[in-house]
Amino acid sequence: MTVRPVDPVPAGTPDASRPAGRLPRRGPARADAPARPAGLRTRWLLAGLVAVLVALVAGVSFGPVSLPPGSVAAELLNLLPGVHLDSGLTEREIAIVTELRLPRVVLGLLVGALLALAGGCYQGVFRNPLADPYLLGVAAGAGLAVTAAIVLGAGAGGALTGLPVTIPLAAFVGSLGAVAMTYLLGAAGGRDRSPATLILAGVAVSAFLAAGQTYLLQTHSDSLQQVYSWLLGRLSTAGWHDVLLVLPYFLLTAVVVLAHRRELDVLALGDDEATSLGLHPQRSRYLLIAAASLGTAAAVSASGLIGFVGIIVPHTVRLLAGSSHRVILPLSMLFGGAFLALTDVVARTAAAPAEIPIGVVTALLGGPFFVLILRTARGMRA
Amino acid sequence: MSAPAVDVRGLRVELGGSPVLAGVDLTVAVGEWVTVIGPNGAGKSTLLRAVGGLLPAPDAVSLFGTPIRALRRRDRARVVATVAQSPVVPAGMAVFDYVLLGRTPYMPPLGRESAADVAAVHEVLDRLDLGGFGRRELATLSGGERQRVFLARALAQGATLLLLDEPTSALDIGHQQEVLELVDQLRREHELTVLATMHDLSIAGEYADRLVLLADGRVAAAGPPAEVLTEELLARHYRAHVRVIPGPHGPHVVPLRRV
Numbered sequence: 001m002t003v004r005p006v007d008p009v010p011a012g013t014p015d016a017s018r019p020a021g022r023l024p025r026r027g028p029a030r031a032d033a034p035a036r037p038a039g040l041r042t043r044w045l046l047a048g049l050v051a052v053l054v055a056l057v058a059g060v061s062f063g064p065v066s067l068p069p070g071s072v073a074a075e076l077l078n079l080l081p082g083v084h085l086d087s088g089l090t091e092r093e094i095a096i097v098t099e100l101r102l103p104r105v106v107l108g109l110l111v112g113a114l115l116a117l118a119g120g121c122y123q124g125v126f127r128n129p130l131a132d133p134y135l136l137g138v139a140a141g142a143g144l145a146v147t148a149a150i151v152l153g154a155g156a157g158g159a160l161t162g163l164p165v166t167i168p169l170a171a172f173v174g175s176l177g178a179v180a181m182t183y184l185l186g187a188a189g190g191r192d193r194s195p196a197t198l199i200l201a202g203v204a205v206s207a208f209l210a211a212g213q214t215y216l217l218q219t220h221s222d223s224l225q226q227v228y229s230w231l232l233g234r235l236s237t238a239g240w241h242d243v244l245l246v247l248p249y250f251l252l253t254a255v256v257v258l259a260h261r262r263e264l265d266v267l268a269l270g271d272d273e274a275t276s277l278g279l280h281p282q283r284s285r286y287l288l289i290a291a292a293s294l295g296t297a298a299a300v301s302a303s304g305l306i307g308f309v310g311i312i313v314p315h316t317v318r319l320l321a322g323s324s325h326r327v328i329l330p331l332s333m334l335f336g337g338a339f340l341a342l343t344d345v346v347a348r349t350a351a352a353p354a355e356i357p358i359g360v361v362t363a364l365l366g367g368p369f370f371v372l373i374l375r376t377a378r379g380m381r382a
Numbered sequence: 383m384s385a386p387a388v389d390v391r392g393l394r395v396e397l398g399g400s401p402v403l404a405g406v407d408l409t410v411a412v413g414e415w416v417t418v419i420g421p422n423g424a425g426k427s428t429l430l431r432a433v434g435g436l437l438p439a440p441d442a443v444s445l446f447g448t449p450i451r452a453l454r455r456r457d458r459a460r461v462v463a464t465v466a467q468s469p470v471v472p473a474g475m476a477v478f479d480y481v482l483l484g485r486t487p488y489m490p491p492l493g494r495e496s497a498a499d500v501a502a503v504h505e506v507l508d509r510l511d512l513g514g515f516g517r518r519e520l521a522t523l524s525g526g527e528r529q530r531v532f533l534a535r536a537l538a539q540g541a542t543l544l545l546l547d548e549p550t551s552a553l554d555i556g557h558q559q560e561v562l563e564l565v566d567q568l569r570r571e572h573e574l575t576v577l578a579t580m581h582d583l584s585i586a587g588e589y590a591d592r593l594v595l596l597a598d599g600r601v602a603a604a605g606p607p608a609e610v611l612t613e614e615l616l617a618r619h620y621r622a623h624v625r626v627i628p629g630p631h632g633p634h635v636v637p638l639r640r641v
Contacts, residue, residue, distance in 0.1 A: 034504065035478035035516030039496055259492045265479070267485055276434055277539070278459030278487040321472030322559040 024205040029332030038324035040331070048334030052109065055341035057205040060097055062345050067093055073268075076102075082188060094241030094301060102317075103240045107302060108344045109337035110243065110250050111235070112309055114299040116336020118292040119310025120317075120328045121257045124264040125288050126195045133296040136202040136289070140209035142300045147213045147227050150375025151220040166232065168245070175297035182203045194287070195273075219220035233304035235344050246302045253295030260288055264325035308362045309336055312370040319373055339366075385413045385447025385503045387543050387575035388433055393442040395428050399456060402428045404599040412446075413541075415569060415576040418548040419610070420596035421620050426579040427467070429596065430545050434464045434575060445488035461489035462543040466563045467551065471521050477531050479517035481506060483539030507536045526557035530564070537568065544569075550585070558582070561626070587611050587632030595619060607632040 054077065061069040074087035075097050089097065118133035126135070134140075149170035152198060186201035200258065217224060266274050267281055276280040299306075313336040314328055321327050341360070347358040388410035392522075395403040401427045410416045418426045432439040435450050436460050445448040445461055453461070463484070473481070485499040508511050510530050520531060530551065536544055546565070550558040566589060568581070569576055579588040586593060587607030595603040595610050597619040603610045610634045613626050627634045 035476060037482055037500060038476065038479045262489070262494055263492065265472075265475075266483055267469070269474070269483065270466075270470045272431075272436055273464070273466060273469065275455070276459060276462070276464045277437055277483065280455065296421035318474070323472070324479060 004336075038322055039326050041321070041327075043245065044321045044327070045334075048331050048338075051338035052334055052341075055109065056105055059108065059341045059345050060101045061350055063096075063101060065093070065096060065098070072097060078217075078225050078365055095306040099238025099239075103243050104235050104344070105341050107243050107246065108235050108341035110298045111247050111303045111306065111337075112252060112313075112343075113333040113337035114246075114250055114295045115306060115309040115340070116298075116313035116332040117254065117329060117367055119250055119336075120293040120314035120325070121288055121333040122310070123314060124294075124325050124328075125285050126199060127268060128195070128199070129315070130200075130311075132307075133292065133299075134305070134307075135199065136174040136182045136293060137209060138293060138296050138300060139214070139305050140170040140206040140298070141178025141181075142211045142305065143174070144213040144216070144229075145170040145177070146225070146230055147216050150223045150226050150230075151216050162381055171304075172301035173295050175300050176293065177377040179293040179297075183289075185284075186289060195267070197249045198289075203381070212244040229357065231302045231359075233306035233359035233362075234355070234357060235303050242302050242308075245323045247296050249295050249298030254333065256291035257288060257295075260284060261325045264288075264329075268325075306358070306359045306362055308342070308359075308366045309340055310367045313339055316370065316373050384412060385444070386410060387414070387446055388416075389444040389447075389629045390429075390433065391444075393429070393432055393434060393439055393443055395425070397428070398411070402599055403432070405602055405631060406431075406596070406599070408557065408594060408601070408604075410577050411577055412575055413569070413573050415566070415589060417578045417580050417590035417592075418594045418596055419583060419586050420602075421582060424492050424596040426596055427547055430464070430547050430577065430579055433463055434545050436464075439520055441583065454617070455499065456487045458538060459541070461541050462545060463539040463541035464545040465532045465536050465549055467547040469532050471528070473521060475519050475520050476516065477512065477518050477523070478503060478507070480520050480531060481512075481538050482533045484535035487539065495590045500539070503538055506534045510537075525552050525554075526560060529553060529557070529561050533561070533564065533568075542573065543575045543577070546576065548579055551581060555607060558585060565589075583635040584629075584632070586631055588629075588637070590632075611635055 043340060051089065051208050057073050060076065061067050061072045071087040072088050073095075075086040075089055077083045078085055079098070087094075110169060115133055119131070122131040122133060122135055124127055125131075146167055149166050153166065182198065182202045182205045185205060186198040263279060263284055266277055266279055267284065269277075271281040296310075312334045315330050317331045318333060321331055340362070343359055343361045344364065347356045349362045350356055350361075386409045388408060390406055390408040393403050393406040394401065400561055400637055406425070408418075408429070408431060409415075409552075418429060420426050428437070431437050431446075433450075435453070435455070440451050441449060444454070452456065470498075481503045482495060482499065483500060485495055488499060489495055502587075504513075504516075507516055510533065512530055512534055514529075515531070520528065523531065527559065529552070533549075544565070549565070550561055553561060557558070563584065565576060568574055578586075578590070587610075590607060592605060593607050593610040596614060602619050603615050606618055608628070614622060616624050616626070616635065618620050623638050625636045625638055625639045627636060
């Protein structure tokens with residue numbers, strides 16, 4: 001008997017470990033087609049891409065000056081190298097498309113994709129359907145830091161708030177600082193660093209920071225409106241500059257999280273089983289949380305706190321297209337981006353010329369939509 | 383003489399400051415079926431976790447002659463597969479995808495399954511008469527069917543050492559026998575080694591080559607079922623009042639009410 005554990009050919013049983021080429025033919029008369037691995041089906045990928053394109057054209061077409069969607073589509077195609085179409089738009093209209101609206105729509109796509117991806121990632125990592133990107137203190141940290149920047153900036157005669165980068169920077173630093181605090185607090189639990197410990201640490205850190213923010217607002221009530229308009233989220237000041245700031249974080253987060261999509265399915269079995277299948281669940285979890293938190297912080301610094309996207313988009317995808325993270329994560333990015341870009345159209349046209357905070361619109365539209373999905377998905381399964 | 387499948391020497395485990403295992407020795411030969419019995423809290427599951435590499439047990443545990451600390455996780459996962467007492471059943475996951483998770487140690491760390499992995503899963507499903515279940519949602523299966531799927535995942539892992547923690551505790555008596563017969567048949571066909579824990583003493587004795595009685599973190603008795611399942615040992619370590627009746631495949635342990 002020569003069973004060696006580290007044999008490159010999986011030990012022992014020839015037919016359990018080396019099936020290729022010696023498969024017994026399975027019965028020809030099977031009623032249903034053989035099962036295949038859960039994965040992203042082409043039709044869903046196409047649906048996601050179509051949603052993004054629709055959001056792109058609609059987002060650029062609608063606004064104070066409405067442009068014909070066909071011309072907008074032609075003008076967008078003109079941005080591709082080697083394409084020269086006559087869109088029939090004037091110079092000024094072309095400038096509206098490329099300099100004003102397109103960066104805003106693209107930022108909406110990126111932020112929506114990041115929030116939905118981070119939400120889907122957190123839900124998988126924590127095995128908790130209620131997890132959202134703000135779970136570990138991102139919202140409270142950003143809230144406190146932005147409030148402090150506005151309040152102190154006003155106290156310093158507007159010297160600080162005069163700089164356009166101050167508030168995004170404060171939001172970014174505050175978000176990451178809060179997540180770092182949550183990490184440290186969760187790690188203080190010693191060996192027993194279960195996902196629950198981390199969530200509880202996040203709750204404690206959030207409460208602590210929110211208390212600080214409330215105190216600051218109490219004592220500087222003149223800043224309330226400015227702080228709240230930021231808290232409710234907006235894409236309004238987006239130029240290409242904002243897009244370029246978010247892009248590196250977007251790419252990093254997307255690469256790290258998407259690379260782990262199959263591993264997240266294994267983590268769904270629990271840490272013990274993931275370990276016996278050869279993974280390092282703790283290591284993967286911390287890496288994924290770090291990547292998702294970084295992306296969320298970048299999104300928050302660009303657009304404030306936009307709620308709901310990180311919860312409803314991944315769940316909608318899960319209900320409609322499948323529960324594997326190989327499906328949820330890429331589709332959440334596509335539909336999350338499209339959802340936020342379309343929501344932004346409503347936010348800036350429904351009460352024009354005023355803008356409704358986009359966080360209000362995501363919840364107002366997203367809530368009923370999600371209930372509808374819940375009901376129909378249940379009906380489909382029954 | 384080849385190295386034993388499992389070799390545990392002086393294993394000590396403390397959980398939360400209190401000793402759970404206080405110097406356990408255990409040897410399981412290749413192809414053998416050993417079942418660990420013992421009262422609640424004796425450390426049965428902890429012993430299994432240590433053998434499966436889920437607890438830090440430096441130097442105390444060797445698998446097939448290799449110290450477990452010398453094995454990389456992926457390599458260990460190709461050698462030993464565990465069926466937990468009540469495995470998590472992820473919502474919405476199909477049987478095929480669940481069993482495919484067993485191929486994880488053969489996939490590149492951030493990569494995906496190969497055609498060989500898919501073929502291996504089809505083969506295991508067919509062997510366990512689960513061929514028609516591939517697309518079914520795992521959560522919708524009955525207890526007996528689920529236990530077969532859990533076994534299928536462990537087999538898909540291609541490991542030759544199978545750790546079964548209370549594999550039948552959730553099953554009725556008929557399904558208990560069905561599952562254990564299946565394990566025994568697979569063991570014979572594929573030279574698997576089985577290390578299990580069980581509560582039902584009669585069933586434990588019928589299927590195991592040897593029993594190990596664990597009490598207070600130590601091995602209180604070990605040997606063929608007839609030597610371990612004695613009225614005297616069970617009275618001492620379980621504080622149970624039983625009658626032991628010899629049977630064709632092992633002793634029957636019948637609980638008696640104290641008068």
